[in-house]
Amino acid sequence: MINVTYYSFRKEDCQEVLNLWLNIPGIHLHSNGEDSIEGIAAYLERNQGCSFVAKYDGKIIGAVMCGHDGRRGFIHHLAVDNKFRRMEIGKTLVQISLEQLRKVSIKKCALFVLKENTEAENFYKSLQWQEEDIVKIYAKIL
Template sequence: MDIYQIRPFHIDDYDAVFALWRETEGVGLSQADERPAIARYLDRNPGLSFVATMHSRIIAAVLCGHDGRRGFIHHLAVQAEYQKQGIGQALVERCVDALRQEGIDKCHLFVYATNANARTFWRRLDWQPRDDLVLMSKMIR
C-alpha cells in the first residue's frame, strides 16, 4: 500500500469528508452534519478530529470531541478500497491520544446495532459494548 498520512480535520476538508461519509455504509447522516454544524463541532473540539490522506486525497475521516467529562467518537469511515489496512485503527489511536492529552479518561461512541463489521472492528480494538445502557434521544427544536 502507498503511504498514507494522518492530519487534523480542517473545515476546508468538509466537501471531501462529507462525500466519503455519504458513500460509506454504516455512517448515519443528518442535519447535524451540514457544514455549519461540523464547523462548530471542529471549533469546539480543536485538534481532536482527523483525516487520512493518500496523494493529498482524503481516504478516511473521524470526528472526535469531548464535553469536559467524556470523549465521543463519531463517523469513523475508511474508503472501501482502503479498509482492513490499519487506517481505521490508526485514526482511533490519534483520537484517543488527543483525548488523553485533554485529561479525558473515557470515550463513548455509537454504532448501529446492525453494523456487524463495525462492531467487530471496535471489539477488536478492545471497546466494550454496554448492555447496561439504552441510548435515548429527543428532538428539542
Template sequence: MPQAVDPGVTIATMSLDDHPDFVAMMQRTPGVVLRQADGREATARYLARNPGMSFVARWPGRAGIVGCAMSGHDGRRGYLQHVMVDPECRGLGLGRRLTERCLQALLAAGIEKVHLDTLADNADAHRFWTHLGWSNRNAEIVRFSRLLVDDPNA
C-alpha cells in the same frame, strides 16, 4: 491479507476545508448515515469546540480523503464520531491509526473514558470496535434521544 498502511498515507488534523470530502466519504461508506447535523455549519461548530481532536487520512494519488475520525468531549467523557475508512482501503490499519490519534488528543485533554455509538445493524463496525478492544455496553446502557426540531434527519 492486507498489508500495513502505506507510509505515504498522511493523517492530518481535520479542518473545515475537508468538509466536502468528508460529506462525499459519508455518502459512499456503507453503514454511515448523513444527517443535517453533518452540515458545514454544524461541523464548523464541532471542530471549533474540539480543536485538534478530529483527523482525516489522505492516500497519495487518490482524490479526497480515505479516512476520517472525529472526536470531542464534554469535559468529563470523550466521544468518537464518524470513524470511517473508504471501503477500498479497509484492513490496512487506517481506522486504528485515526482512532489512536483521537484517543491521544482526548487523553492529552484529561479525558479518561471515551464512548462511541454505532447503528444497531452495522455488523462491520461492531466487529471492528470489538477487535480494537472496545466493550459493547448495550446490556447496561440504554440511549434515549429527543429531536428538538420537526425533522427526522436532524
C-alpha cells in the same frame, strides 16, 4: 504499505469528508443540520485537535470526528474508503484521536454504532472496545 498522511480535520475538509461518509455503508448522517458543513465545522471548532483525516495521493480516504464534553470523549462517523480498508487506517485514526483525549485528561470514550453495522462492531471489538449494556440512548430533535 501505502504512504498515508494524517492531520487534524479542518473546516476546509468538510465537503470532501461528507462525500466520503455518503459513500460508506453504516454511516448515518442526520438531516437536521448537525451533519452539514456548518454543523461539522462548529463541532470541530469546539473540539479542536481531536478529529482527524487520512489522506492518500491528495484525496481524503478516511476520517473520524472526535470530541469531549470535559468529562467523556465521543467518537463519531469513523469511516475509511472501501478500497483502503484493512490497512490499519481506521485503527490509526482512532488511536490518534484517543491520544488527544488523553492529553486533555479524558478518562473514558464512548462511540455509537448502528445496530445493523456488524462490520463496525467487529472492528471496535478487535480494538478491545467493550459494549456497555447499562445505558440506552434517547434522542430528541430540537
